[in-house]
Amino acid sequence: xxxxxxxxxxxxxxxxxxxxxxxxxxxxxxxxxxxxxxxxxxxxxxxxxxxxxxxxxxxxxxxxxxxxxxxxxxxxxxxxxxxxxxxxxxxxxxxxxxxxxxxxxxxxxxxxxxxxxxxxxxxxxxxxxxxxxxxxxxxxxxxxxxxxxxxxxxxxxxxxxxxxxxxxxxxxxxxxxxxxxxxxxxxxxxxxxxxxxxxxxxxxxxxxxxxxxxxxxxxxxxxxxxxxxxxxxxxxxxxxxxxxxxxxxxxxxxxxxxxxxxxxxxxxxxxxxxxxxxxxxxxxxxxxxxxxxxxxxxxxxxxxxxxxxxxxxxxxxxxxxxxxxxxxxxxxxxxxxxxxxxxxxxxxxxxxxxxxxxxxxxxxxxxxxxxxxxxxxxxxxxxxxxxxxxxxxxxxxxxxxxxxxxxxxxxxxxxxxxxxxxxxxxxxxxxxxxxxxxxxxxxxxxxxxxxxxxxxxxxxxxxxxxxxxxxxxxxxxxxxxxxxxxxxxxxxxxxxxxxxxxxxxxxxxxxxxxxxxxxxxxxxxxxxxxxxxxxxxxxxxxxxxxxxxxxxxxxxxxxxxxxxxxxxxxxxxxxxxxxxxxxxxxxxxxxxxxxxxxxxxxxxxxxxxxxxxxxxxxxxxxxxxxxxxxxxxxxxxxxxxxxxxxxxxxxxxxxxxxxxxxxxxxxxxxxxxxxxxxxxxxxxxxxxxxxxxxxxxxxxxxxxxxxxxxxxxxxxxxxxxxxxxxxxxxxxxxxxxxxxxxxxxxxxxxxxxxxxxxxxxxxxxxxxxxxxxxxxxxxxxxxxxxxxxxxxxxxxxxxxxxxxxxxxxxxxxxxxxxxxxxxxxxxxxxxxxxxxxxxxxxxxxxxxxx
RNA sequence: GCGUCUGUGGUGAAAUUGGUAAACACAACAGACUUAAAAUCUGUCGGCCGCAAGGCCUUGCCGGUUCAAGUCCGGCCAGACGCACCA
Numbered sequence: 022x023x024x025x026x027x028x029x030x031x032x033x034x035x036x037x038x039x040x041x042x043x044x045x046x047x048x049x050x051x052x053x054x055x056x057x058x059x060x061x062x063x064x065x066x067x068x069x070x071x072x073x074x075x076x077x078x079x080x081x082x083x084x085x086x087x088x089x090x091x092x093x094x095x096x097x098x099x100x101x102x103x104x105x106x107x108x109x110x111x112x113x114x115x116x117x118x119x120x121x122x123x124x125x126x127x128x129x130x131x132x133x134x135x136x137x138x139x140x141x142x143x144x145x146x147x148x149x150x151x152x153x154x155x156x157x158x159x160x161x162x163x164x165x166x167x168x169x170x171x172x173x174x175x176x177x178x179x180x181x182x183x184x185x186x187x188x189x190x191x192x193x194x195x196x197x198x199x200x201x202x203x204x205x206x207x208x209x210x211x212x213x214x215x216x217x218x219x220x221x222x223x224x225x226x227x228x229x230x231x232x233x234x235x236x237x238x239x240x241x242x243x244x245x246x247x248x249x250x251x252x253x254x255x256x257x258x259x260x261x262x263x264x265x266x267x268x269x270x271x272x273x274x275x276x277x278x279x280x281x282x283x284x285x286x287x288x289x290x291x292x293x294x295x296x297x298x299x300x301x302x303x304x305x306x307x308x309x310x311x312x313x314x315x316x317x318x319x320x321x322x323x324x325x326x327x328x329x330x331x332x333x334x335x336x337x338x339x340x341x342x343x344x345x346x347x348x349x350x351x352x353x354x355x356x357x358x359x360x361x362x363x364x365x366x367x368x369x370x371x372x373x374x375x376x377x378x379x380x381x382x383x384x385x386x387x388x389x390x391x392x393x394x395x396x397x398x399x400x401x402x403x404x405x406x407x408x409x410x411x412x413x414x415x416x417x418x419x420x421x422x423x424x425x426x427x428x429x430x431x432x433x434x435x436x437x438x439x440x441x442x443x444x445x446x447x448x449x450x451x452x453x454x455x456x457x458x459x460x461x462x463x464x465x466x467x468x469x470x471x472x473x474x475x476x477x478x479x480x481x482x483x484x485x486x487x488x489x490x491x492x493x494x495x496x497x498x499x500x501x502x503x504x505x506x507x508x509x510x511x512x513x514x515x516x517x518x519x520x521x522x523x524x525x526x527x528x529x530x531x532x533x534x535x536x537x538x539x540x541x542x543x544x545x546x547x548x549x550x551x552x553x554x555x556x557x558x559x560x561x562x563x564x565x566x567x568x569x570x571x572x573x574x575x576x577x578x579x580x581x582x583x584x585x586x587x588x589x590x591x592x593x594x595x596x597x598x599x600x601x602x603x604x605x606x607x608x609x610x611x612x613x614x615x616x617x618x619x620x621x622x623x624x625x626x627x628x629x630x631x632x633x634x635x636x637x638x639x640x641x642x643x644x645x646x647x648x649x650x651x652x653x654x655x656x657x658x659x660x661x662x663x664x665x666x667x668x669x670x671x672x673x674x675x676x677x678x679x680x681x682x683x684x685x686x687x688x689x690x691x692x693x694x695x696x697x698x699x700x701x702x703x704x705x706x707x708x709x710x711x712x713x714x715x716x717x718x719x720x721x722x723x724x725x726x727x728x729x730x731x732x733x734x735x736x737x738x739x740x741x742x743x744x745x746x747x748x749x750x751x752x753x754x755x756x757x758x759x760x761x762x763x764x765x766x767x768x769x770x771x772x773x774x775x776x777x778x779x780x781x782x783x784x785x786x787x788x789x790x791x792x793x794x795x796x797x798x799x800x801x802x803x804x805x806x807x808x809x810x811x812x813x814x815x816x817x818x819x820x821x822x823x824x825x826x827x828x829x830x831x832x833x834x835x836x837x838x839x840x841x842x843x844x845x846x847x848x849x850x851x852x853x854x855x856x857x858x859x860x861x862x863x864x865x866x867x868x869x870x871x
Numbered sequence: 872g873c874g875u876c877u878g879u880g881g882u883g884a885a886a887u888u889g890g891u892a893a894a895c896a897c898a899a900c901a902g903a904c905u906u907a908a909a910a911u912c913u914g915u916c917g918g919c920c921g922c923a924a925g926g927c928c929u930u931g932c933c934g935g936u937u938c939a940a941g942u943c944c945g946g947c948c949a950g951a952c953g954c955a956c957c958a
Contacts (some may be wrong), residue, residue, distance in 0.1 A: 235952080235953080238875055239874090239875080279958085290883090346958090436954090516936090553950095661883085662896065667884095670882090670883070673884080678896070734885085738884090740895095805925075813891075815891035816891090817938085865890055865891090868938050
């Protein structure tokens with residue numbers, strides 16, 4: 022028997038699909054649509070196993086939905102702007118555009134080798150001027166609609182890459198890429214008003230049932246909604262100080278005020294206080310990472326001025342403190358020592374008055390906190406008009422009185438901050454703005470878009486190449502015509518990925534989106550990607566969709582109806598005798614299970630399995646796997662065993678197993694086909710044929726549901742069961758057996774097609790079936806064929822399994838009970854004990870209680 | 872510190888959502904075929920006791936609810952991820 026030749030067969034069907042434009046999608050109002058999208062890749066050079074897993078999962082869904090009769094959109098593009106291209110330019114003297122487009126060409130070929138059902142006619146790269154020009158146009162719409170502003174602010178500055186870094190790009194106080202200690206700088210930056218939508222972005226999460234709970238909570242935490250009170254404290258000789266608090270109930274326990282180093286009051290007081298000035302500078306130089314801040318000593322500077330508490334005649338010292346953040350709340354707080362650990366530590370350090378005002382229910386009025394702040398529930402005391410109230414009642418009462426007295430206001434506060442989008446880099450979308458000495462900030466007229474990146478840039482000098490370009494930034498003001506300067510900052514690349522899913526609906530449109538096309542396709546029905554984008558990309562996209570709606574470019578709020586986050590692909594790590602990482606491909610397996618290095622022959626230590634990464638060299642090149650085993654085998658292994666949301670351990674044995682199954686499936690189907698002729702459905706079936714038809718229809722049913730629920734590992738297991746049953750089936754020559762086998766072979770090919778599309782097409786053709794299996798409707802499970810006519814019932818005595826009996830399905834409870842009690846094993850187990858109760862669960866179990 | 876999730880054989884895992892724990896694989900072992908190897912096929916495969924029939928135990932740990940718990944409830948332990956001086 023011939024072996025299945027994956028290389029030839031896969032190339033053959035990929036060509037047929039491409040030539041007949043099988044996956045080209047067009048709007049068709051008569052059919053239900055289904056938009057499947059995987060997060061588009063950064064064109065780093067070549068695809069990795071994470072991509073293979075991600076795109077295989079998406080492709081199974083796309084092909085399945087197609088078979089279910091949906092009009093499927095399944096596009097692919099490239100998140101093509103970003104620093105790596107500039108680094109390549111600096112290191113290898115290659116232009117970022119050349120580097121990027123060459124990578125795209127290579128990676129496109131790799132993805133096509135995987136046999137994905139992608140509509141390549143919609144392909145886009147975010148570095149195409151046709152794409153980023155539309156992005157610029159949309160930015161001008163945002164600007165005109167009050168969604169954008171420019172503000173001077175403190176930023177994380179990477180002195181090596183010479184650019185602003187987002188907070189999440191700063192790791193341990195150093196730039197994530199350069200490793201250089203990050204500096205704080207004050208710069209004028211463009212911001213998008215994501216905070217306008219903070220409340221909505223938060224509450225709408227509850228209406229995304231097809232998103233993982235985990236991602237929704239992560240976004241909730243990130244948005245950080247809190248309900249509290251803004252409260253004014255009078256200060257002699259100064260404006261009243263506004264603080265934000267979520268614990269107004271502890272007001273009578275207030276022991277002092279603390280304001281941020283960047284607070285206007287602090288700056289004002291510092292003007293004639295050199296020591297305070299020094300302290301403020303110290304604070305600003307302080308660490309920027311969370312970890313460092315946590316360890317940082319809580320320091321305060323007593324300004325000498327005092328604030329008056331609102332409800333009583335008490336003076337509180339005002340500190341400038343290094344732990345108060347200017348951009349959260351109002352940049353000022355009142356400290357309540359007894360009921361906040363940090364405040365308590367601070368009070369002890371600076372010898373402030375600790376007043377306990379809340380006591381647990383099992384304490385009396387002599388209760389006072391020690392070294393440990395009390396943050397639990399309880400009743401107010403030592404608190405004048407709040408005495409005896411619960412915390413919630415006290416909060417409400419303070420708010421009521423403060424609002425009545427006009428020195429406070431209930432507010433909802435968010436942790437989320439506006440999105441700073443300016444980057445001082447070349448390889449990004451230019452911000453379409455001109456700076457004119459007379460007219461100020463002038464948008465580039467839409468007719469002059471796109472503002473294209475210049476090709477002739479150098480990367481020899483540090484800093485922004487656009488800044489160094491001799492002529493590019495010199496333009497005439499679009500408003501007054503005088504000489505002016507182009508903005509040389511580019512967009513954060515997260516902007517590019519915040520709307521690409523919408524662009525896919527009409528990738529050639531002269532407007533950012535064609536509303537009719539977007540209305541047909543959006544929202545994305547199933548989005549698939551890594552959980553590392555749980556906050557940034559997914560939150561930005563949700564905001565962007567709302568911003569687009571505001572300017573008339575979208576009809577909806579939520580871009581992604583269903584979200585699935587897949588796990589990582591992991592591999593064992595290997596180190597040589599010098600502790601250096603070794604590639605798995607450079608290993609030789611010893612007889613005893615250990616390894617040695619291929620060329621040097623040195624022994625190698627096996628380390629724990631972690632996410633595949635170039636730095637640890639625990640990577641396997643997908644191309645080598647596909648060349649050796651074929652795409653179908655690689656896809657099959659990606660779907661086997663591990664649930665898709667969990668990490669997948671890549672093993673040589675696993676791929677071998679998948680490869681053996683590919684061959685076995687080929688054998689099972691080709692052997693089954695031998696001498697098989699089409700027969701009419703007969704009236705009677707043998708027992709064996711009935712059994713085969715049962716597993717056939719059960720498979721149709723369960724595999725469909727498992728694909729819809731992303732339980733691909735169960736899908737794979739069911740295919741194993743089904744094909745094992747077919748392989749074991751020996752037709753007796755009757756029409757019934759021939760029919761059952763024929764039916765099962767056809768169905769098996771259809772069920773396996775979303776996972777192993779090439780093999781399925783080849784089989785479909787060999788079986789002489791019409792058309793291609795990709796365009797064939799999913800088979801229908803017939804419930805009456807799935808039924809068994811007998812069931813195995815477990816018999817327990819006192820909850821422990823003692824016996825099983827085979828009875829007719831739906832047998833009467835009393836009859837089942839009688840049969841169960843008659844069993845010898847049961848009688849032995851029961852013995853002389855009186856039977857207190859017998860529980861019979863229909864078609865399932867009998868439990869005898871003694 | 873707060874939040875979310877996970878914990879089942881040598882391994883990846885499954886379990887109709889409270890009803891026979893370990894489906895389906897991987898690895899291992901034994902056998903068949905072969906001059907041999909590969910490939911393929913057959914069988915065994917959670918633990919303990921037993922020649923066997925069979926018995927007992929077993930889903931991180933402790934307790935609870937229930938006729939019945941991997942599944943529900945309470946407490947603990949371990950690990951992963953996210954957030955974190957957030958007032």
